[in-house]
Structures are given as C-alpha cells and as structure tokens.
Amino acid sequence: MLNLKPFQYKRILSGKLKLSGDWKKTIDDERASHSLSEISSNPYLLYEDYQAYDALLDPVTGEETDSPIDLFKIDVAYFPDTRFGIERKNLQRQMRNNDKRRLRALTIRYLRTLENTGHCFVDAEELENTIKAYPLFYNMDTEYQIPAHFFHNLKADYIIHLKKPITR
Numbered sequence: 001m002l003n004l005k006p007f008q009y010k011r012i013l014s015g016k017l018k019l020s021g022d023w024k025k026t027i028d029d030e031r032a033s034h035s036l037s038e039i040s041s042n043p044y045l046l047y048e049d050y051q052a053y054d055a056l057l058d059p060v061t062g063e064e065t066d067s068p069i070d071l072f073k074i075d076v077a078y079f080p081d082t083r084f085g086i087e088r089k090n091l092q093r094q095m096r097n098n099d100k101r102r103l104r105a106l107t108i109r110y111l112r113t114l115e116n117t118g119h120c121f122v123d124a125e126e127l128e129n130t131i132k133a134y135p136l137f138y139n140m141d142t143e144y145q146i147p148a149h150f151f152h153n154l155k156a157d158y159i160i161h162l163k164k165p166i167t168r
Contacts, residue, residue: 124151
C-alpha cells in the first residue's frame with residue numbers, strides 16, 4: 001500500500017523519523033523519535049516529521065535510498081483509486097479525506113510553501129480555499145469535502161490536534 005524504499009521502511013519500523021543533525025551518525029546510531037504505535041495512529045507523521053538523509057545513495061546501484069515522504073504517497077495508500085477495482089480495506093476506511101490528521105498535514109504543507117516567501121500566517125478563508133484546491137491525487141476535478149467556513153468553527157478535537165507544535 002505505501003510505496004517507499006526499503007531503507008525508509010527500516011527507519012519507520014525502528015521509529016527513527018527525525019535525525020539528530022550529527023553528520024557523523026549513521027541510522028543505526030540515531031535514537032528513535034516516534035513509536036510505531038504513534039506512526040500507526042497518525043500516518044501523516046511520515047509527511048510531517050520524516051527527515052531524509054541528503055544525497056544518500058546505494059553504493060552498488062547508485063539509486064537514491066532516502067527521500068522526503070510526500071503527502072500524496074500517504075494519500076495513495078489510504079485512498080486507492082477505485083476506478084481500478086481496488087476496494088478500500090477496513091484500515092483505509094477509518095481515514096476520511098477531511099480527517100484532522102490529514103487536514104493538519106495539508107495545513108503544514110501550505111504553511112511550508114509560504115515560508116519561502118517570508119510569511120508564516122494565513123487567514124482561515126485562504127487556508128480553506130487552498131485545502132479545497134488540493135484534492136485526492138486522482139480526483140483532480142473534485143472539490144475537497146469540507147464545509148464552508150470550516151476553520152471558523154472547529155470542533156474541540158480538531159483544535160487540539162491542529163495546535164500541536166510543528167517540529168521540523
């Protein structure tokens with residue numbers, strides 16, 4: 001379901017999403033930053049917190065062995081394209097496309113694009129419109145399913161989840 005490289009799976013299974021920044025350390029020297037339970041309960045942590053090694057290449061093939069985990073890879077795993085006869089499994093059905101974990105990842109994605117222009121804040125309406133314009137990867141003509149003025153009247157569990165600090 002999740003299309004990643006073997007090295008990335010090794011890191012995820014050992015909970016080593018974040019790197020210490022010490023260039024002398026190998027992945028075996030790094031400490032776990034997340035439990036497997038945390039990652040399982042919020043797969044979008046792979047987008048939010050996974051720090052890839054820069055230019056880590058396989059010594060035999062020369063292929064890149066590590067890279068950032070993009071949001072669409074997680075979406076593909078949870079929202080398979082039903083046009084190909086792929087039925088969603090029970091685990092996949094638990095994730096809605098307007099799930100608080102996914103909305104937080106989409107919010108972080110947009111804020112990261114703004115930081116390149118010197119901005120760090122966005123009003124609720126602009127954020128809502130941006131999220132609506134980011135559909136699931138294969139539903140390019142479908143508007144995102146969140147109600148109008150969604151960020152003006154958030155439920156308590158969404159507020160708690162969205163308030164968690166961005167750590168990267």
